Amino acid sequence: MPDERNPCVYILASSHYGTIYIGVTSNLVQRLWQHRNGAPPGFASRHKVHRLVHFEMFGDMERAIEREKQLKNWHREWKINLINAANPEWRDLAVGLGFEPLAPCGPNDGP
Numbered sequence: 001m002p003d004e005r006n007p008c009v010y011i012l013a014s015s016h017y018g019t020i021y022i023g024v025t026s027n028l029v030q031r032l033w034q035h036r037n038g039a040p041p042g043f044a045s046r047h048k049v050h051r052l053v054h055f056e057m058f059g060d061m062e063r064a065i066e067r068e069k070q071l072k073n074w075h076r077e078w079k080i081n082l083i084n085a086a087n088p089e090w091r092d093l094a095v096g097l098g099f100e101p102l103a104p105c106g107p108n109d110g111p
Protein backbone atom coordinates (compact mmCIF):
# COMPACT_ATOMS: atom_id res chain seq x y z
CA MET A 1 0.00 0.00 0.00
CA PRO A 2 1.45 3.39 -0.92
CA ASP A 3 2.14 6.01 1.73
CA GLU A 4 -1.05 8.05 2.02
CA ARG A 5 0.91 11.31 2.19
CA ASN A 6 2.90 10.95 -1.01
CA PRO A 7 2.25 13.03 -4.13
CA CYS A 8 0.45 10.91 -6.66
CA VAL A 9 -1.05 11.14 -10.15
CA TYR A 10 -4.08 8.93 -10.59
CA ILE A 11 -6.44 7.90 -13.35
CA LEU A 12 -10.08 7.08 -12.66
CA ALA A 13 -12.47 5.48 -15.13
CA SER A 14 -16.24 5.12 -15.25
CA SER A 15 -15.94 1.57 -16.63
CA HIS A 16 -13.73 -0.61 -18.81
CA TYR A 17 -12.70 1.76 -21.66
CA GLY A 18 -15.13 4.34 -20.24
CA THR A 19 -14.75 8.00 -19.37
CA ILE A 20 -11.29 8.84 -17.97
CA TYR A 21 -10.35 11.41 -15.32
CA ILE A 22 -6.77 12.35 -14.40
CA GLY A 23 -5.93 14.03 -11.12
CA VAL A 24 -3.11 14.74 -8.68
CA THR A 25 -3.14 14.55 -4.89
CA SER A 26 -0.89 14.30 -1.84
CA ASN A 27 -3.27 11.84 -0.16
CA LEU A 28 -4.59 9.19 -2.54
CA VAL A 29 -6.81 7.37 -0.03
CA GLN A 30 -8.52 10.57 1.09
CA ARG A 31 -8.97 11.74 -2.50
CA LEU A 32 -10.50 8.42 -3.55
CA TRP A 33 -12.94 8.65 -0.64
CA GLN A 34 -13.92 12.13 -1.83
CA HIS A 35 -14.48 10.96 -5.41
CA ARG A 36 -16.55 7.97 -4.31
CA ASN A 37 -18.71 10.15 -2.09
CA GLY A 38 -19.37 12.87 -4.68
CA ALA A 39 -17.20 15.57 -3.13
CA PRO A 40 -16.23 17.87 -4.65
CA PRO A 41 -18.89 18.19 -7.34
CA GLY A 42 -17.45 18.32 -10.83
CA PHE A 43 -16.51 16.25 -13.85
CA ALA A 44 -15.72 13.00 -11.99
CA SER A 45 -18.91 13.19 -9.97
CA ARG A 46 -21.14 14.08 -12.96
CA HIS A 47 -19.74 11.25 -15.09
CA LYS A 48 -19.50 8.65 -12.28
CA VAL A 49 -15.76 8.27 -12.76
CA HIS A 50 -14.84 6.42 -9.55
CA ARG A 51 -12.67 3.41 -10.45
CA LEU A 52 -8.95 3.76 -9.80
CA VAL A 53 -7.33 2.14 -12.84
CA HIS A 54 -3.81 3.62 -12.66
CA PHE A 55 -1.66 5.61 -10.26
CA GLU A 56 1.95 6.76 -10.04
CA MET A 57 3.66 7.87 -6.82
CA PHE A 58 6.21 10.72 -6.76
CA GLY A 59 8.75 12.07 -4.30
CA ASP A 60 7.51 15.64 -4.59
CA MET A 61 4.38 17.46 -5.70
CA GLU A 62 6.17 19.45 -8.43
CA ARG A 63 7.02 16.26 -10.34
CA ALA A 64 3.52 14.87 -9.78
CA ILE A 65 1.94 18.04 -11.21
CA GLU A 66 4.28 17.92 -14.23
CA ARG A 67 3.23 14.31 -14.89
CA GLU A 68 -0.47 15.18 -14.48
CA LYS A 69 -0.13 17.95 -17.07
CA GLN A 70 1.71 15.60 -19.42
CA LEU A 71 -0.97 12.90 -19.15
CA LYS A 72 -3.81 15.39 -19.60
CA ASN A 73 -2.21 16.47 -22.90
CA TRP A 74 -1.97 12.92 -24.19
CA HIS A 75 -4.35 11.49 -26.80
CA ARG A 76 -7.00 9.18 -25.36
CA GLU A 77 -5.39 6.17 -27.09
CA TRP A 78 -2.09 6.82 -25.26
CA LYS A 79 -3.91 7.00 -21.91
CA ILE A 80 -5.68 3.72 -22.67
CA ASN A 81 -2.36 2.10 -23.59
CA LEU A 82 -0.85 3.31 -20.31
CA ILE A 83 -3.71 1.76 -18.32
CA ASN A 84 -3.65 -1.47 -20.35
CA ALA A 85 0.11 -1.91 -19.83
CA ALA A 86 -0.27 -2.52 -16.08
CA ASN A 87 -4.01 -3.13 -15.64
CA PRO A 88 -5.45 -4.72 -18.81
CA GLU A 89 -8.71 -5.70 -17.08
CA TRP A 90 -9.14 -2.16 -15.72
CA ARG A 91 -9.60 -3.61 -12.22
CA ASP A 92 -10.46 -1.12 -9.51
CA LEU A 93 -7.10 -0.72 -7.78
CA ALA A 94 -8.78 1.08 -4.87
CA VAL A 95 -9.86 -2.33 -3.54
CA GLY A 96 -6.19 -3.00 -2.77
CA LEU A 97 -6.14 0.23 -0.75
CA GLY A 98 -9.02 -0.91 1.46
CA PHE A 99 -12.06 0.30 -0.49
CA GLU A 100 -15.15 -1.82 -1.14
CA PRO A 101 -15.53 -3.05 -4.73
CA LEU A 102 -17.86 -0.95 -6.88
CA ALA A 103 -20.85 -2.52 -8.58
CA PRO A 104 -20.45 -3.15 -12.31
CA CYS A 105 -21.62 -0.24 -14.46
CA GLY A 106 -22.60 -2.03 -17.63
CA PRO A 107 -21.86 -4.78 -20.15
CA ASN A 108 -18.36 -3.50 -21.05
CA ASP A 109 -17.33 -2.95 -17.43
CA GLY A 110 -14.82 -5.77 -17.21
CA PRO A 111 -14.09 -7.98 -14.18
